[in-house]
Amino acid sequence: MPITFRYPLSVINNVTDTRFDFLPVGANLRVRPLVPHQPIIIKTMELQKAIIQLNEIHAQITKTEFYRGFRTIPVALTGITAFLAALIQPYWIAANDPPAFVRFWSLIATLNIIYISVFIVYDYQSRQTEIERQKARHVLKQFSPTLIAGALVTAMMYPIQGDILYWLPGLWSLIFSLGLFACQPYFPKNTFWLGVYYLSASSILFMQVPTHQSLHPWGMGIVFGLGQLLAATIIYRELESNHG
Secondary structure (H helix, E strand, O other), rough: OOOEEEHHHHHHHHOHHHHEEEEEEOOOOOOOOOOOOOOHHHHHHHHHHHHHHHHHHHHHHHHHOOOOOOOHHHHHHHHHHHHHHHHHHHOOOOOOOHHHHHHHHHHHHHHHHHHHHHHHHHHHHOOOOOOHHHHHHHHHHHHHHHHHHHHHHHHOOOOOOOHHHHHHHHHHHHHHHHHHHOOOHHHOOOHHHHHHHHHHHHHHHHHHHOOOOOHHHHHHHHHHHHHHHHHHHHHHHHHHHHOO
């Protein structure tokens, strides 16, 4: 009786298979597959193609569904905060003190960002499906450059001080409008007009730079206060009134 040895097909064909082919000792080391491996390769390619198609469908679904992490009341409160800050500003800082103006409104913006972030994190944790969480991550990736750009512009211009600080309110509004445009696929369609509003407001603030009126408290108060109230209205009418 000849002595035989075992050689797994998985080593040769790179296919998981528990069956073995047997050769007598002294024979040429040649493994004979029990079944052709070509159909297995074809099925593997078809599986990979199906996975790619599913990922594409998943991405399309994510883009067609609106992001619901922003809620009416929190967004509206940020607008009210802007109006209150405009009322308080004359009592806290001097009329012609650009550095104090920048510090004051940077503080207001930071508090509002932290406030909104709490609701976004809560919404993310409460989502039941991976699609909804992935949508939240997409929105964060799209909008986070806006926040980073605003912070960097402020940090770079503040040490220079002087008349250059009069350009900051317009730049803030301009950068914010670009962030809204970037997130347009995930927000209701009327958000586009909100971006147009902030873009137009930035032009008005830029035109007020020569007269130093761009640092007027109601410049920031009206632009961002009214803008956030408009955003809250859009969220309520297009996302919450019919869907809860």
